[in-house]
Structures are given as structure tokens and as C-alpha cells.
Amino acid sequence: MDLDLTDKTALVTGSTRGIGLATAIGLAQMGAEVIVNGREQAAVGEAIAKVQQAAPSAKVHAAAFDLGNAAGCAALVAQFPEVDILVNNLGIYEPKGFFEIEDSDWSRMFEVNVMSGVRLTRHYLKRMLDDKDWGRVVFVSSESGVFIPKEMVHYGFSKSAQLVIARGAAETTKGTNVTVNSVMPGPTWVEMAPVRLAARAKAAGTTVDDLVSRTFSERRPASLLQRYAAPEEIANLICYVCSKASSATNGAALRADGGIVTNPF
Template sequence: MNLNLNGQVALVTGSTKGIGFAVAAGLASMGAEVVVQGRSQRSVDAAVEALRVDQDVHVRGIAADLTIASDISRLCEELPRIDVLVNNAGFYNQKDFFQITDDEWDEMFRLNLMSGVCLTRHYLQGMLDKGWGRIVNVSSESGVFIPKEMIHYGVSKAAQLAFSRGVAELTAGTNVTVNSVLPGPTWVETTSDQIKQRALEQNVSERELMARTFSTRRPTSLIQRYTTPEEVANVICFLCSPAAAATNGAPIRADGGIVRTFA
């Protein structure tokens, strides 16, 4: 199986922690020169330093706020060509639908969808001209089954799935692929803090709230646990490799079996 990315440049957005950091580590181990992106220089520098613990990897970083057009333009100027793009930057929050403001809808879409749209628009043509490239959009199982507790998030991820398939159509007959990955609940650095806050708000224990994730919110999960960032990153890194040449325009699930449909 050819997982070799030697000589390829990969940009992973939102990669200072969580799934993005795990993807950056995985792609670096496959030989790619990896560019880490985060909002603050401090977080970017810390992630790059952590990744460089392995002296054989080639990693650098760019700080940019992907909700700001000028920051995206600056990033593209600093990094004019890439071979692999992983659009991982995004966020979610739980909020009653009737309380979500227009500004909050806009904010959700600017980062979760439009940051990837802008970067894909900039980098895809270069991949097509070269005749090889990989784009992976990190979506969510919430894009298939929209959760009532965060409708704005689910809709943004559904739009990301549609975007991925549409852009894949532009790659027909080439060695460029565009796919999306759908993680389920994943235990990242912020999960613990969020659970503590929600447990306090709901006046329940953290253990009980965690159990509710799979007994109430996501009861169809087959693994009945949170996935790890590394487990999701394994799927993403495979799709970035030469070995995944036959997979294009596909939504690939790493959701622990939450989505019950088989097609």
C-alpha cells in the first residue's frame, strides 16, 4: 500500500490541537512537508514544536484567522502551492434553535464552510495543473442527521458535504480527489471543559452526562464511546495518500457506526 507523501506539501487547517493536530502528525510521518494553521501564533508555535519532537519530520506553521478574508489571502501568498489540503478548521456549540442569531449563523458558516471554499478555490487549480492532489473536508455525522441541539452546526456540515461532492465533479479524469470525512463524537482537548460546563448547567454529574451522549444523543453508535483524534486522523491520512486514488467524491464515515444508512 502506497502511503508515501515524500515531496508533497500539505496544509491542515485548525491543526494546533484535536483531530487537526493528529492529521498533521500522521501526514508528517508519511513524509509530507506539513503546514500547521491556527488562529494565534502562540498556538501554532506550540503545535509545531510538539510535532518536531520527531526530528525526521518537516513541519512549519502559519497563524491566520480563516474567518477574515485578508488573513486567508495572506496565508495563500505565504503558501502559494500545496499538494494536499485538509479543511479541518471549524467549531460547534449547542444552542436552542430559537436563540441562534443571524450573526451566529454567519459565524458558523464562515469558518465551517467558507474557509474551505476559499482555500479550495485558491489551491485546486494548481493541483489540476500538476495532475495530482488531495482535498479532504472534515465534516460530521451531524451533517447527515441534523441534531436539534445544534441545528446551525449540522446545516453547515451538510453544506460542506454538498460542496465536497460538487467540487469533486471538477476533478473528473484527473489524479486529483476531493472527499469528506464524517467523524462522530470525538474526545478532544475541549471536550472535557464542555462536559464540565454542561454538567454544571444541567445539574448532573460529568459521568452521567457522558453516558447520555450514547444513551440519548447518539444511541445508534455501535462503538458506544468517543472516538480518538488519531482514529479519525487515520482515515483522513489514508484519503490523502496515493493509495486512495479510487476514492473520489465520497463521504467517508469515521463516526463509530452512528449513521445507520448503508449507502
């Protein structure tokens, strides 16, 4: 199995922590030159140090841009006009009841989660097809894209949109060595999980431990894993899809959701 990414350059958006950071580390360990992205220079620097600690020989670049708007995306592609691998990992989410979701909430979710990937894929995928005839684009979607969470419908909508966009973009790659796929994580224990759960627990008058236990007994009872995944477990699949070994996988939505989605197809 060829997992060597020597001489390949990878951009991972939103890669200062969580699944994005784990993916950046994994790709660096596979030999790729990695571009780490985040909004703040300090956070990007800290993430680069972690990547270099895990992969001492890796070449790592800083890309401190806010990709939640057109200007940030344009600035990034101006600095890094070509990559071989694009991982559209950037995303936000916000638990909010349907009737409380304002127009601005919908717009922000769409701009960050959907349009960042559209803008970057539009640029980099065309370069992959025109100049290199090899490339990988991966959208980090979510099981929420097919199992819409009632507590954040706007997030589920954005993740559904990513699945459609990825499949549509894949149609442009027919007969080439370029692929576009989606990976669909389930509940994942990222760095901000304790903070978010603490806020929700306080609002609900309960404890973080109670919320964690109820995640799989009430919110996601179909889970076969019955626990939060580690970011590295999701990154393993993303990194494989970025590799040469995944050459026959194109236009696919690959699940790493722990079995929450019961439909086998």
C-alpha cells in the same frame, strides 16, 4: 499500499489540537512537509513542537492566520501559494437551541466552517489541476451533516454544506489524479471536550460523567462504537484519503462515526 508522502506538502487548517493536530502528525510521519495552522502564534508553535517530536525528520511550517474570514485566507495563500494536500479541518460548534440561534450565530458558523474551506479549495484545487495533476483535498465534515443535532442545527447545516461543496468540487477533477473527499467523524474526545462538557453539566445541574454516559444512551444511541473516538482514530482515515493509495476514492463522504448513521448507503 503506498502511503509515502515524501516530497508532498500538506496544509491542515485548525491543526493546533484535536483531529487537526493528529492529522498533521500522521501526515508528517508519512513523509509530508506540513503546514500547521491556528489563530495564535503561541499555539501554532506548541503544535509544531508536538509534530516534530512525533516525526523528528519532518519539515514543519507555521501559519498563524485566522481563516474564519477572507483576509486570513488571503494572507495564508499569499505565504503558501501551493500545496499538494489540503485538509479543511477548521471548524467551530456551539450547542444552542434553535430559537436562540441569532442571525450572527448562523453567519459565524457559515463563515468559519464553510467559507474557509471554499476559499482555500478554490485557490489550491485549481493549482493542483493546472500545475501538478496530482492533489488531495479533504473536508472534515461530521456525522452531524446527515444526522442533524437538534441542539445545534446551525452546526449541522454547516457540515451538510461541506458535504455538498466537496462533492461539487470533486466534479472538477474528472479524468485527473486529483481527488476531493469528505470524512465524517462522530463524537471525538478532543482536548476541549472536558471543558465543554463541564460547562454543559453545570448548566444542566449534573456531572460530566453523567453527560458522557448519556451521550450514547440518549443523544447517539445508534452508535455501535458506544464511546468517543480518539483524534488519532479519525486522523487515520483522513491520512489514508490523503495518500497515493486512495487514488480510486473521489467524490466520497467517508464515515468514521462509529456507526451512528444507520443508513448503509
